[in-house]
Every structure is written in structure tokens, then in C-alpha cells.
Amino acid sequence: MSPGTSTGTEGDGGAAAVLGALVGRGWTVAAAESLTGGLLAAGLTAAPGASRAVLGSxxxxxxxxxxxxxxxxxxxxxxxGAVDAEVARQMARGVRTLLGADWGVATTGVAGPDTQDGKPVGTVFVAVAGPDGAGVVRELSLDGDRARIRTESVRAALALLLGELAENAGAKDTEHNGGNGCLQP
Known part of the structure; x- marks a missing residue:
């Protein structure tokens, strides 16, 4: 994700938009974090009304x-090693199951200052697992110091989650409203 890209309300990294989408559908979320060390959960819970959707981390x-x-x-x-796309996917699925959430979101990667598992600083994987259990992962190659890499990882995780929420909600709306792909007569 490029610097300056907004994923929601300015200053919240997209958490308010994510929470709006979750609450609007009656869904819950749980976070599993490695390199972000709680920043993702802090971002989600900083938004007003977070207790209606955030189960824990x-x-x-x-x-x-x-x-x-x-x-x-x-x-x-x-x-x-821990810095891997499938590890991120399994973390998202695992926290979703562990905490009984509709959605799980996860971060794993290398914030620096040293490489880890043969991966360079700035290598990050963010993942989201939803009610269908599948899970989607994005690999990031981020620049900057440790703080910037962690902050951008949170932004990317929120953006991925928001995109999956929107896609899932759109599919549900189409199905329930008799659109293409509806199984109802």
C-alpha cells in the first residue's frame, strides 16, 4: 500500500469503515498479530462502537x-518459518475459530531491524478469513523504519478486511435480493 493511501476515516487507518461494515451486518472480528504486536487490535478498538464487533485478539x-x-x-x-503466506492464513483462521468470530484478520512479517527466516525487513503477510473459511492473503514489501512498517501493516490488514467484507456483503445482497446466482425460485 502506498504512503498516504487512505482506507477509511482520516487518521484511523480504516478502522471506522471496517467497524461500520461489521456492525451493519451483525458480524464480529478477532485479530491475530505478530509483527504488529497489538497495534491492529488497538486500532480496531480505538474506534467508537468497537465493542459491538471486536471480540478480542x-x-x-x-x-x-x-x-x-x-x-x-x-x-x-x-x-x-513464521513469515509466510500460509502461516498468515492459518493465523487468521485460528483466531477466528479460537474466539468464535465471524472474521479473523492476521499479520506476520519482518519489521526489522534484522532479517527473519531468510526474509528481508519489510516482508509482511496480512490475511483475512471469513465465514466461508477460505481465507485470503496479501504479501507486502514495505519500506521504512520499524514503526512505519508496523503502521503500514495495520493499514494493509484493515484494507484487506474491508475489501473482503464489502465483497462478502455484496454476494449476500445479490443472493438475498434475487440477483444473479440466487438459488431461490
């Missing part, structure tokens, strides 16, 4: 926590 900074709490496959972590 897990800061899974250690690899063992990703495995033991969020259910990320130990073999995957051993083979690829």
Missing part, C-alpha cells in the same frame, strides 16, 4: 504461540 509474537494457541501447523512453521 491474540498477540502471537513467538512461533510456539502461533502453533499452540492459534493452531498453525508445526510442520509448516518448521519448514517455512
Amino acid at each position: 491474540v498477540t502471537a509474537y513467538a512461533t510456539d504461540v502461533k502453533r499452540d494457541v492459534l493452531g498453525v501447523a508445526g510442520e509448516l512453521l518448521a519448514e517455512r
Whole structure:
């Protein structure tokens, strides 16, 4: 995501728009974070009305926590390390299941100052898992210092979640309103 790109209300990184979409549909969200260390949850809960949609979060900074709490496959972590697209996907699915949320959102990556798992600083994966259980992941290659990488990771995670919420809501509206693809007579 480029600097200066807005994903919602100015200054909130898109959290207000995400919460509006969640509350409007009666959905809930849970966050699983590694490199962002709680910033994603802090952003979500800073918006007014967050308690109507945000169930909680897990800061899974250690690899063992990703495995033991969020259910990320130990073999995957051993083979690829914690900075990986499938790890992010499993984190999002895991926190969704663990906390009983409709949606899970996750971040994992390298904020610096050193490389991790052979990945350069600025390599980040954000993931979202929804009610269908599938999950979508975006890989980011971010520039800047540790603080900027973490902040941009949160923005990207919120933007991905907002996009998935909008896509899912549109599909539901089409289905319920008798549009193309409706299974109702």
C-alpha cells in the first residue's frame, strides 16, 4: 500500500469503515498479530462502537504461540518459518475459530531491524478469513523504519478486511435480493 493511501476515516487507518461494515451486518472480528504486536487490535478498538464487533485478539509474537494457541501447523512453521503466506492464513483462521468470530484478520512479517527466516525487513503477510473459511492473503514489501512498517501493516490488514467484507456483503445482497446466482425460485 502506498504512503498516504487512505482506507477509511482520516487518521484511523480504516478502522471506522471496517467497524461500520461489521456492525451493519451483525458480524464480529478477532485479530491475530505478530509483527504488529497489538497495534491492529488497538486500532480496531480505538474506534467508537468497537465493542459491538471486536471480540478480542491474540498477540502471537513467538512461533510456539502461533502453533499452540492459534493452531498453525508445526510442520509448516518448521519448514517455512513464521513469515509466510500460509502461516498468515492459518493465523487468521485460528483466531477466528479460537474466539468464535465471524472474521479473523492476521499479520506476520519482518519489521526489522534484522532479517527473519531468510526474509528481508519489510516482508509482511496480512490475511483475512471469513465465514466461508477460505481465507485470503496479501504479501507486502514495505519500506521504512520499524514503526512505519508496523503502521503500514495495520493499514494493509484493515484494507484487506474491508475489501473482503464489502465483497462478502455484496454476494449476500445479490443472493438475498434475487440477483444473479440466487438459488431461490
